[in-house]
Amino acid sequence: MTNAAALTKKDIDHIAGLANLSITDRQSEELVTQLEETVTYVSALQKISTENIPETSQVTNTENVYRKDEIDSERLLSQKDALSGKKQYKGFFVVDAVFDREK
């Protein structure tokens, strides 16, 4: 296992990129310390043996709950409602251009 308390600013910038968060250099430096502290703290789990223990991701004991592939008119939003949260143009969402983005 990797040493928990060895994060660099480069690591933080990488994680921020994965999380789609824009952070300043100062925030990044702050986060090195804070994340290291948290990660070191949660690494306490390494003390417990989990050999042959399966993972649990949820507690309902159900899996693959299906519904009929049919349109439920009660769940449909009108186009007007669906667009109500944001600026629109001729019935479309307005978004930032993506093709001239640097990264």
Add this chain to the structure above:
Amino acid sequence: MLFNLSISALAEGIRKKDISILDLVLESFKAVEQCEHRVNALITVIDKEAALTRAKKLQQALTTAASPLYGIPFVMKDAYCTRGVQTTAASNVLAGYIPAYSATVYKRLEDAGAILIGKANMDAWGHGASTENTDFGVTKNPWDMQRSAGGSGGGPAAALACRYCAFAIGEDTGGSIRNPAAWNNVSAMKVTYGRVSRYGAIAYASSLDTVGPTAKTIEDCAFVLETIAGYDPYDATSSRKLVPSYSREIGQSIKGRKIAFPTEFYGKALDHQIRDTIIQARDVFVAQGAIVKDVSLPLLEYGVPMYYILAPSETSSNLGRYDGVRFGSGREFFTKETMRRIMTGTYALSSGYYDAYYKKAQKVRSLFIKEYQELLSQYDAILTPVTPIMPPRFGELLQDPIKNMMADLYTVIVNIVGLPSLALPCGFGSNGLPIGMQLIGPMFSESTLFSLGYAYQEATDWHTKMPNI
């Protein structure tokens, strides 16, 4: 004051027309006008004229078949979509967002005739234990304005302590209903995972999130839960198990009920006044014929580290959808605490670290489930504190991330395992601040927990005390 009456007394008064729904709603707004500028429990107050119009309509349409919640004012944590009413999760990312649909829990309450008065303050996205991580100003504790009302649902509990309403709806992912209940001297049920639909609830950590009631008494919580619980086709994780009539089953005798008293929970991390108070509460259960025995739950110390891997991992994924394209604003509006949780979760899920953190925590989750299942196969409930500390002064938790996490010591495991847990008042510290305890039961044992809590409240009067506000 009408809101000092129980829900059943209010419901009877409404049916007999001794109490007018309009008067109830007016009393809500009067309490809000008197206290809100000092307490800041609400992010949005419903338009008074709209609420009064609804009250008049309900009064006219009143029948003898009306739900016990008919005409009863309530508030909801601002974590639920309410069609036409601003919903923020206390984050500037969603400030101004007006949902185009309603959460199932809200719809059920509206259908029952309950009247929404406000959307309550919280830590943004549920990230916190003090309602300080909010973009809408902190909620002050009505028992001491220098202190936190708890979190993440400090608003709903404080609103209730100030008698803005007869009940509130909270959301509990790691203690967010129970911690504020303890710190505001109100009662609350964190339900079994899946007991209440999460549809329309703004997700924090999907495998841990639960929807539940907060009220003045256990009996009131029972009336609310039987209205909101049950299967919902819009939430595939909601349970198809029948919903018992909690309010009718509440008076069951607790004689012979077995309560486990886990000694690890009463160690040095716990404030000694909280410990002494709960030991007295234990004796109240014994006096009523319950059998209380010391037990061991040795995994306790690993609960918080496990939670602070799993919950941030899930939240980093859930909050990934907020891009400001279809609604809300951009990701630059997340608070520092929320950014920290997203970063921690993204790290724990990232390539090279997934096995060491996320997968490891999921395995430890299995061990916790086994530990609690084994104990609860022999006991009806586990009696523990809700929080290790009294309500902190503002800033105390924010300045110390580890202390902030430790505030969740006794609550997070319950969500990880999926169990129901009832939080209720059990006394006061020498500083005059309220103390709460929790009763954790087997899956879907809400009815038994209610009867234990009800028996306790029949024998004591802590829950009737109000802040001097």
